[in-house]
Amino acid sequence: MTDSVKTLCPYCGVGCGLEVSPPASTTHATHRDSQGKPIWKVMGDRSHPSSKGMVCVKGATIMEAVDKDRLLYPMMRESLSDSFRRVSWDEAFDRIVQQIKTVIQTQGADGICMYGSGQFQTEDYYIAQKLLKGCLGTNNFDANSRLCMSSAVAGYIQSFGSDGPPCCYDDLDLTDCAFLIGTNAADCHPIVFNRLHKHIKKDRKAKLIVVDPRTTKTAEASDLHLAIKPGTDIDLLNGIAHLLMLWGKIDTFFIDECTQGFSQYAEIIRHYSPEVVARRCNIPIEHLEQAAKYWAESERVLSLWSMGINQSSEGTAKVRTIINLHLMTANIGKPGAGPFSLTGQPNAMGGREAGGLSHILPGYRSVKNATHRSELEQFWGLKPGQISPNPGRDVWSMITGLERGEVGLLWIAATNPAVSLPDLVRTKSALLQSPLTVYQDAYYPTETTAYAHIILPAAQWSEKTGTMTNSERMVTLSPQFRPRPGEAKADWEIFAEVGRRLGFTQQFQFETSAEVHREFVQLTRNRPCEMTGMSYERLQQEGPLQWPCSETETEPEIETKETGLLSSWFKNKAGQPPGKRLYTHLKFNTPDGRARFAAFHSKGLAEPPDENYPLVLTVGRLYGHWHTQTRTGRIEKITKMHPNPFIEIHPKDAVKVGIQDGELVEVRSRRGSAQFPAMITKAIAPGTVFVPMHWGALWGNNTEANTLTHPEACPISLEPELKACAVQLIPV
Ligand code: SF4
Numbered sequence: 228m229t230d231s232v233k234t235l236c237p238y239c240g241v242g243c244g245l246e247v248s249p250p251a252s253t254t255h256a257t258h259r260d261s262q263g264k265p266i267w268k269v270m271g272d273r274s275h276p277s278s279k280g281m282v283c284v285k286g287a288t289i290m291e292a293v294d295k296d297r298l299l300y301p302m303m304r305e306s307l308s309d310s311f312r313r314v315s316w317d318e319a320f321d322r323i324v325q326q327i328k329t330v331i332q333t334q335g336a337d338g339i340c341m342y343g344s345g346q347f348q349t350e351d352y353y354i355a356q357k358l359l360k361g362c363l364g365t366n367n368f369d370a371n372s373r374l375c376m377s378s379a380v381a382g383y384i385q386s387f388g389s390d391g392p393p394c395c396y397d398d399l400d401l402t403d404c405a406f407l408i409g410t411n412a413a414d415c416h417p418i419v420f421n422r423l424h425k426h427i428k429k430d431r432k433a434k435l436i437v438v439d440p441r442t443t444k445t446a447e448a449s450d451l452h453l454a455i456k457p458g459t460d461i462d463l464l465n466g467i468a469h470l471l472m473l474w475g476k477i478d479t480f481f482i483d484e485c486t487q488g489f490s491q492y493a494e495i496i497r498h499y500s501p502e503v504v505a506r507r508c509n510i511p512i513e514h515l516e517q518a519a520k521y522w523a524e525s526e527r528v529l530s531l532w533s534m535g536i537n538q539s540s541e542g543t544a545k546v547r548t549i550i551n552l553h554l555m556t557a558n559i560g561k562p563g564a565g566p567f568s569l570t571g572q573p574n575a576m577g578g579r580e581a582g583g584l585s586h587i588l589p590g591y592r593s594v595k596n597a598t599h600r601s602e603l604e605q606f607w608g609l610k611p612g613q614i615s616p617n618p619g620r621d622v623w624s625m626i627t628g629l630e631r632g633e634v635g636l637l638w639i640a641a642t643n644p645a646v647s648l649p650d651l652v653r654t655k656s657a658l659l660q661s662p663l664t665v666y667q668d669a670y671y672p673t674e675t676t677a678y679a680h681i682i683l684p685a686a687q688w689s690e691k692t693g694t695m696t697n698s699e700r701m702v703t704l705s706p707q708f709r710p711r712p713g714e715a716k717a718d719w720e721i722f723a724e725v726g727r728r729l730g731f732t733q734q735f736q737f738e739t740s741a742e743v744h745r746e747f748v749q750l751t752r753n754r755p756c757e758m759t760g761m762s763y764e765r766l767q768q769e770g771p772l773q774w775p776c777s778e779t780e781t782e783p784e785i786e787t788k789e790t791g792l793l794s795s796w797f798k799n800k801a802g803q804p805p806g807k808r809l810y811t812h813l814k815f816n817t818p819d820g821r822a823r824f825a826a827f828h829s830k831g832l833a834e835p836p837d838e839n840y841p842l843v844l845t846v847g848r849l850y851g852h853w854h855t856q857t858r859t860g861r862i863e864k865i866t867k868m869h870p871n872p873f874i875e876i877h878p879k880d881a882v883k884v885g886i887q888d889g890e891l892v893e894v895r896s897r898r899g900s901a902q903f904p905a906m907i908t909k910a911i912a913p914g915t916v917f918v919p920m921h922w923g924a925l926w927g928n929n930t931e932a933n934t935l936t937h938p939e940a941c942p943i944s945l946e947p948e949l950k951a952c953a954v955q956l957i958p959v
Contacts, residue, residue, distance in 0.1 A: 321728075371622070404436065537946055
């Protein structure tokens with residue numbers, strides 16, 4: 228009998244540790260699936276430094292989904308109207324290699340696109356980058372993280388000189404004021420929120436501010452809820468800054484010594500008087516003043532945000548405007564303070580480290596930087612100039628590339644774009660035009676299967692060994708502890724085999740994921756995300772480790788009276804190894820070491836409501852479900868918890884449209900329509916409606932939220948504004 232295994236929850240970016248025990252004998256088993264079959268028992272791992280034994284319903288029920296509806300063999304078809312036929316791996320690889328060669332000859336390497344996922348382990352990400360960006364010479368690798376937190380990446384890079392959330396989860400226990408904007412953490416990052424809420428309840432002086440047009444569970448727990456009009460986040464943030472300036476509650480020493488660009492920013496925020504801001508945001512002036520007062524009175528302010536900020540046509544500007552507040556008040560580089568983006572996917576962070584977006588390269592390098600490209604070409608044994616200096620296609624540009632006939636091969640892995648991309652009518656129509664789509668996933672069917680010519684069975688969590696990095700830069704080793712079903716292979720193994728069959732045998736001589744990891748971490752040496760001190764052996768022996776972590780790391784410096792708040796470490800309350808923060812010595816990764824202020828006026832929504840489409844639709848997630856339900860739709864406990872989609876409508880809007888609670892309502896935008904039962908509630912602000920994003924064509928009938936959304940994106944991060952579009956409601 229195998230002993231219990233320590234691993235990581237493969238759902239969200241909180242990155243909770245799990246301890247999984249093998250099934251007991253049939254007669255004594257207490258953990259069973261819905262058919263009564265004994266299954267592996269999942270508990271929170273008490274020794275995991277990020278989650279300390281806590282786990283939410285998704286992590287707790289993960290084993291119920293791992294064996295259902297699995298894709299077992301490669302399958303192929305000539306056209307989308309044919310049925311799939313089972314093929315050997317050899318036949319599938321030959322067809323892919325042949326198409327890659329044809330596309331390179333006829334269209335060039337930029338005719339090849341891969342769309343990957345924050346569900347990848349870092350090893351999968353790394354091998355995909357080496358294949359696409361290195362060996363093939365195209366930067367057309369993008370991941371579903373583009374839809375999730377690319378605005379946070381761009382904001383950090385522009386403000387601090389490099390990516391990387393500066394905070395750690397210990398800050399949740401140490402803050403005086405938590406400022407949550409555009410995040411329903413209680414539902415979407417529950418274990419982070421539980422920890423924060425516990426601290427806020429215990430420390431009566433600590434405050435919780437929540438900014439959200441909906442009265443979510445997060446907002447209900449707050450001291451101050453600002454239900455701002457959608458799209459007015461920058462107005463609010465500049466309004467808080469205006470008051471802090473007016474009251475003299477800024478840190479001029481920090482601004483002078485550690486930053487650049489304050490004067491242009493001060494000029495901008497001069498225009499955001501409380502009257503103007505309260506009117507634009509549609510909140511009482513007193514609420515705005517109270518929020519600014521909490522900022523002013525707190526020594527340690529921690530901002531948390533996720534999709535409500537990032538998924539915006541001005542997402543990078545919003546992130547930088549949050550960071551501005553931290554810079555002007557010196558709320559960074561010290562315990563309990565800092566700007567802290569919560570990542571959605573379990574390994575979106577690892578993807579960033581491995582270069583898994585179309586504008587970046589492994590080790591927090593940039594495709595535009597000639598030195599970075601050259602370092603990689605040498606390391607990978609490729610000829611100079613092999614890596615393209617041009618950013619590749621982001622995912623929406625892959626869709627428009629299909630429309631224009633510029634994509635000859637689309638390779639999708641571990642993600643479900645036929646549900647999760649915006650403007651689904653257009654997206655699906657573009658997918659139909661793909662000359663060859665390879666779809667690599669653990670499950671069959673998914674909504675995207677319908678658009679694939681070749682489907683490849685991928686091993687998933689528990690069936691392959693690899694690492695993932697969570698929101699606080701904590702890397703956990705996730706070992707294989709179950710056999711793979713059918714002929715499934717790890718994603719990295721599939722990419723490496725294609726690389727070898729293309730003739731890059733030297734570049735892909737890996738037999739184990741440990742070898743892949745060993746090579747990858749060498750590329751982080753002396754980079755902000757240094758991980759050279761993290762071998763598989765060390766991760767196995769010592770458990771999860773946070774970066775930066777070099778081979779020559781010395782003992783942590785513990786906070787003392789002398790080292791004060793600027794020490795790099797701070798003993799946490801549980802007495803566990805303390806969490807690491809970035810920028811503790813107040814030197815940033817810009818050439819001059821100074822952080823950058825950004826001066827942005829608010830532009831508002833890309834598609835504001837008007838006479839024809841008078842309401843703003845916002846979409847979001849529910850506590851139990853994960854993204855497009857590929858796993859959670861197959862778990863009975865969760866489907867019972869959230870049986871159907873719905874639309875939240877304020878009573879005033881329901882009266883205007885003539886809709887009663889529970890009645891079916893048609894929601895129309897300029898791009899499409901969908902139908903949902905009405906949930907009439909004051910939890911949503913008048914003028915705004917809310918729909919969960921989890922229901923694709925497999926799980927509902929005409930209930931796809933993204934049929935309504937538009938692809939307008941932030942011009943810097945290229946993250947689409949999935950969070951808001953204009954709609955009308957029609958009773959059915
Ligand atoms: Fe998994 Fe996220 Fe839930 Fe933690 S909070 S158990 S990582 S889904």
